[in-house]
Amino acid sequence: MIEIIHNLYVGDDSDCTSANFEYVVNACKTCHQNALGYRGSLQNTHPNYLIYESGRNLYLNMVDMERELLPLYTNPIMFAAMKFLDMYIKDHIILIHCNQGISRSPSIALLYCAKSKIIPFTSYQDAVNNFVELYPLFSPGRGISLYMNRNFSNLIEGSQ
Secondary structure (H helix, E strand, O other): OEEEEOOEEEEOHHHHHHOOOOEEEEOOHHHHHHHHOOOOOOOOOOOOOOEEEEOOEEEEOOOOOOOOOOHHHHHHHHHHHHHHHHHHOOOOOEEEEOOOOOOHHHHHHHHHHHHOOOOOOOOHHHHHHHHHHHOOOOOOOHHHHHHHHHHHHHHHHOOO
């Protein structure tokens, strides 16, 4: 786990269970499943299909895959994560974690840092180059990398 900016940490599953954070963004399907009590897949008509907020936790139904993540599903997840971070980061310590801490959670942190003008960027690749100075473990999966590259300007502008 690495503190990338004041009050914001990025890590993996072990950080989620071993450390005590005030707020947690759980960017993995397994945590989403555990929080909502389901196995396999949740029906896409369920009100918490993509996002579930409970107390100090934001659970995101997010998976790493080889094919590009679809904006239809991933944009709402990213915008919910940005809203959660904006709401709590000033006064609280937040962990963003995914299973391995190398793809999904740092991608969310990269987007937050770019939107907040913490890292300079002219493009997604430029943002990545600057973000790895804060989080050297960053190694996005193909699906999220393609999604972020194609949708980066819309994500920064906040439009869906």
